Amino acid sequence: MTDDFAADVLICGAGAAGLTLGIELARRGISFRLIDKRAQPFHGSRGKGLQPRTQEIFEDLGILDKTVAAGGVYPPLRAYHPDGSYSDRDPVERLDPTPTEPYHLALMVPQFVTERIMRDRLAELGHMAEFECELTGFEQDDNGVTARIAGPTGQATIRTRYLIGADGGRSFVRGALGVDFPGKTLGVRALVADVTLTGLERDAWHQFNDGDMERMVAICPLAGTDLFQVQAPVPVDGENDLSAEGLNRILRERTSRSDMAVNSVAWASAYAMNARLADRYRVGRTFLVGDAAHIHPPTGGQGLNTSVQDAYNIGWKLAAVLSGAQDRLLDTYERERRPIAEAVLGLSTRLLEAQKQGGMRRGREVHQLDVGYPDSPLSTELPERSHGVRAGNRAPDAPVKGAAGQPSRLFRLFQGPHWTLLVFEDRRDMVAPRPGLHIYRLGTGGDVVDAWGHVREAYGLAPGECVLIRPDGYVGATFDADAIPRLEIYLSNVGVDWFKGAGVR
Structure with a gap:
């Protein structure tokens, strides 16, 4: 059947x-x-x-x-003090991008x-x-x-x-x-609401009574919209009035300000944290x-x-x-x-x-840039490495040039549903071409030029070594020339088999 x-x-x-x-x-x-x-x-x-x-x-x-x-990027966090003054600070650590990590700020x-x-x-x-x-x-x-x-x-x-x-x-x-x-309820219930609001500027994430879980309220301008997001802890038990009137009541009680007002509610929810x-x-x-x-x-x-x-x-x-x-x-x-x-x-x-x-x-x-799978069955090193990028690591980005002279990036080579094999300083046909695998050779006579040395610095591979990048941007395996038969087995196990391209199956 x-x-x-x-x-x-x-x-x-x-x-x-x-x-x-x-x-x-x-x-x-x-x-x-x-x-x-x-x-x-x-x-x-x-x-x-x-x-x-x-x-x-x-x-x-x-x-x-x-x-x-x-x-957009997150605005500064503006904490209001009991005397009516305020101070601004960054809610996130701001780091400059690097060749290997092009994005360092939360959006x-x-x-x-x-x-x-x-x-x-x-x-x-x-x-x-x-x-x-x-x-x-x-x-x-x-x-x-x-x-x-x-x-x-x-x-x-x-x-x-x-x-x-x-x-x-x-x-x-x-x-x-x-x-x-399994898990636990964390004893905190909160409301979150998307609202139109007057009385606050959109240049900051406004926070009142920080650290006071009974009176705290945060009001953040939502980038790309004309809305603000209101967040506030609420009592664990009882009903919550999430109408504009109910939210205004909370704002007046917790900020002692009468110059701001919720005009309408686009969406609102109250939830227990778990x-x-x-x-x-x-x-x-x-x-x-x-x-x-x-x-x-x-x-x-x-x-x-x-x-x-x-x-x-x-x-x-x-x-x-x-x-x-x-x-x-x-x-x-x-x-x-x-x-x-x-x-x-x-x-x-x-x-x-x-x-x-x-x-x-x-x-x-x-930032989740350090998330990896070093203990995965898919993470293989032959021979085992003690330096440079390791199997299971996030594959670093790096600026490169094509052999024709145009600038590019490793992420551009990785983009798409395919696997990527980077071969370092070796002109031999180490692995046969096949559907689902893009092969690039770096070094003298290669089709990709490590013009600024960032690839060598990030990956730490010696001549004759290669690195296999998974479709989700993690290093699946590192191999040297002596282990190419094992690389063929690896590729076959994950469905990247040259026999399919040869029409044998």
Whole structure:
């Protein structure tokens, strides 16, 4: 019996994680459906910070310039004192870009703007999210998933090879799988609201009563819009009036100012802060990504970013397995991403405690540039290295020139759904060309020139060595000339097999 699959992948949830995965699959030619039970896209700003590593991902996805144009950098944090004076400081550590790390500042882009840009990119690739379309049940077998969905035209049952739960902290998919979601409620409840407001300038992130969890309120101009975001802790129990009148009451009580007023509320929510991590990310042919797999307080601006990176990790792996790679490649998703989420939970919780004391400041630890997978089964070094870039590290950027003299960057060579092999100072045909692999030779007679020495400095490779860059921008492996047969095996295991190009299969 042959299964009649409606799509290779069914993605449940069209937020940032689901949209990232959709873009990843679309640019690889993988069939999918992206559904969301909401009647329309999310229209709030819950996640407004894009960290440097996410900016690198957005560059690869082809949406960074549009994202930067739609947002801006964070303004100074203006803390108001009891005597009516105030002082300004940077809420984030400001570092200059370097050849290896081109983005060092967090961008402020309201979540609804980010997701709109992602939907536009998905449309460019010929796909769209289906709203008001709900997953109501599913069963798995060895060959695929039978999913029941309900939409405006009624109910339907479809077959798909894989199901992805990107459906948020209250994930239906996670619940249906019976996956535990242990953690704790952190004893903090907060409101967040996007409002039009008069009486404050847009040149600062205004903060009143910093460190006082009963009276604190922060009001931040949302870059690229005429809105402000209001944030404030509220009592754990009881109802919260999130109307303009209710918010004005809170502002008057906590700031003692009568010169500012909320005029309208575009979106508002009250939520309890939690730190929770799913016991498993995979059950059979079903996977959890984003908030369905982990939730944590917003301190540190890690939530949306970690979700995007989950989807960026699993996207190329799904495509590889659907194109013939061994299924065990998908097991590396949980192996790589769950420890990252666990570390983020710890970081966000520590920053929340610092905020309670009035001393939170975000440094390099929130940029996610140091995230890596050194312990992954996909990280291989032959021979083992004690210097330079290591397998599992984020692959550094560097300015280079093409042999024709035009300036370029390594990130430009990496951009796209392919693997990249950089060969240093060796003119031999070390690896046969094949679909899904771009090969560049650096050095004398090569097609890429390390004109300023930044590649050699960042990668630390000797003549005859090569480095293999994964589609998600991490170093998969380093090899020297004596280990090329092992490189061929590695490539075959991840689905980059020259036999496909030779028409043998």
